[in-house]
Amino acid sequence: MPDQVLAGRKIAVLVESQYIAHEIGTYQQRFAAQGAQVDLVSRLWDNPAITFVSEVEEAGHTPETLEVRIDFANVRAGDYAAIIMAANYPSVRLRWFVPPPGQPIAPDMVRTAPAVQFFREAMGNPRIIKGAPCHGLWLLTPNPDVLAGRRVTCNPVVLADVVNTGAHFVAPPAGSDWSRHIVVDGDLVTSTSAHSVELVEMFCDTIRDAILAVAGQG
Numbered sequence: 146m147p148d149q150v151l152a153g154r155k156i157a158v159l160v161e162s163q164y165i166a167h168e169i170g171t172y173q174q175r176f177a178a179q180g181a182q183v184d185l186v187s188r189l190w191d192n193p194a195i196t197f198v199s200e201v202e203e204a205g206h207t208p209e210t211l212e213v214r215i216d217f218a219n220v221r222a223g224d225y226a227a228i229i230m231a232a233n234y235p236s237v238r239l240r241w242f243v244p245p246p247g248q249p250i251a252p253d254m255v256r257t258a259p260a261v262q263f264f265r266e267a268m269g270n271p272r273i274i275k276g277a278p279c280h281g282l283w284l285l286t287p288n289p290d291v292l293a294g295r296r297v298t299c300n301p302v303v304l305a306d307v308v309n310t311g312a313h314f315v316a317p318p319a320g321s322d323w324s325r326h327i328v329v330d331g332d333l334v335t336s337t338s339a340h341s342v343e344l345v346e347m348f349c350d351t352i353r354d355a356i357l358a359v360a361g362q363g
Contacts (some may be wrong), residue, residue, distance in 0.1 A: 151353060152180030154226040159260055159284070160185050161235035166199040166209040166280070168232055168339040175349040181226070188239065188259050189216040200233055217259040222267040226356045230264065232279030232339030239284060265291060271332045274327040274355040278336040278348055282307050296330040298337050327351055332359070 158172050169185070176183050189195050199209040222228060230236050239260035244250050256262070264284050267273045268291040277285070279300045285292050286306045293311030301323075308314055317326040317337065324338040327348060334355060336348050 148178070149180035150233065151176060151226070151356065154180070154356060155182045155184060155187045155224060156227045156229065156352075157184050157220070157222075157225045158187060158229045158231055159235065159239060159264070160187050160197060160211060160213060160231045161238040162197040162199050163234035163238070164197065164211065164231050165233050165339050166211075167342055168345050169211060171342065171345045171349060172229065175346060176353075179353060184215050184220070184225075185211065185212045185213045186215045186220060186239075186263075189213065206207040217263045222263055222273060223270060225267075225273060226359075227276060227352050228264065228267045228286050229276035229278075229352065230281035232281060234280060236260075236280050236283040240287065258287075260284060261287050268333075272359050274332050274334065274352055274359065276334045276348065276352050278345075279303075279340045282312075282335065286310055295333055296328055297333065297335040298326050298328040299335060299338055 148305050154178050160169060163180060172184050187195065194214045197211045197213060198324060201208045222238050240258050242254050242258045244254055265274055265288050268285065280303050282292065282297060283303055283306065284300050289310035290329050292307065294313065296313050297307060297326050298315050304314060315328045317323045325341060325344050326337040328335050329351060330356065334348065336344060339345050
């Protein structure tokens, strides 16, 4: 496939702390090598930038950091050819919402977090490719209607929530490695994990092919 095949396109990666360092690095390197601009987007809480910390659970592993300068308030989903929710626990953190002053927490407030609204907007546009590896679908479960009927896979930790939206879980083939599984349902690309560099690279290439397929539709 020719170099710079994604030239002129932008890809947003939604991040927070407890991200997987090699996953984000692979997105930045692989998509940039194909000509795309990769934007890291998060909730900055009125700060000009926030430094996030990678996962810390692995014994002997030194956490890495990532500075993000783009807030959801300053971009539109329609600016991007693809939007990827980072794997691991960023999707949990990005679902955090703050009740209006003086009001108690109510169930419908789960849909008010900026990241949740941003990804819902993207789900309404089939020309934007959405990527949700590992735990990423947690960002969509506050809006079950956007997942109902969609073919997806995910980390087993998220499975109960995903199935409760009405989505159709596609299990890895019998005898295969569950952590190396990717499912494509039109403009939605999901995978079971992002801990394997090889799978993240495959995920990137699947996103790329989906972007080019949309472009070919005119």
